[in-house]
Amino acid sequence: MPREKRADEIFCESCGEPIKKVAEICPHCGVRNIRYERASTQMISKPQRKFIHAPSQYETTVSENWYYLVGACTALWVIGFVLMEIWEGAAVLIFIIAWIGLPIGIYFDMQYVRANSRWNPNTIGWLILSIIWFVNIIAGLVYLYRRHETLGIP
Ligand SMILES: [Zn+2]
Incomplete structure (x- = not known):
């Protein structure tokens, strides 16, 4: 039974264990934290993003x-x-x-x-x-x- 998550945690989408929001990979099951990738793309500032295209x-x-x-x-x-x-x-x-x-x-x-x-x-x-x-x-x-x-x- 997974324990309650803290404010800086989310539930792993794969195994359901509470993991840190900023964790790139779940320490329990080793699956990539989907929300982490979302957070990191949001970190790109707007003027920079304007020039980014997918080569x-x-x-x-x-x-x-x-x-x-x-x-x-x-x-x-x-x-x-x-x-x-x-x-x-x-x-x-x-x-x-x-x-x-x-x-x-x-x-x-x-x-x-x-x-x-x-x-x-x-x-x-x-x-x-x-x-x-x-x-x-x-x-x-x-x-x-x-x-x-x-x-x-x-
Ligand atoms: Zn997991």
Whole structure:
């Protein structure tokens, strides 16, 4: 017959013994305390929770190497602007490649980032930023920086 529970206790959902509310596992039967997990998720503060998404929801087969394209195209934009003064033909070609490549790189890399980190980048927002003249250089750099911050690589 289980004894009465105290104020800081609950009855174990498995064996019915009174256990501490803060206990992660029941010491009597070894079953996980369901209420403990509920309590710990509630402990996450609201502003933090806003940014938490479940990466497993976004499972993807997209490779992690798309950031190379993001990096390369950001660099190409810079090279294009430098080259414009001396060799316009080559600069235009570079712009075309970078203009197409950057959104593609960001688009696919975002899928990887979303599935593998806590950062959930805004697809439309980043795509728009990545195609606007001049802005896309900054967007590319900020993207790579944020990616580095969240994933730690590269
Ligand atoms: Zn128990």
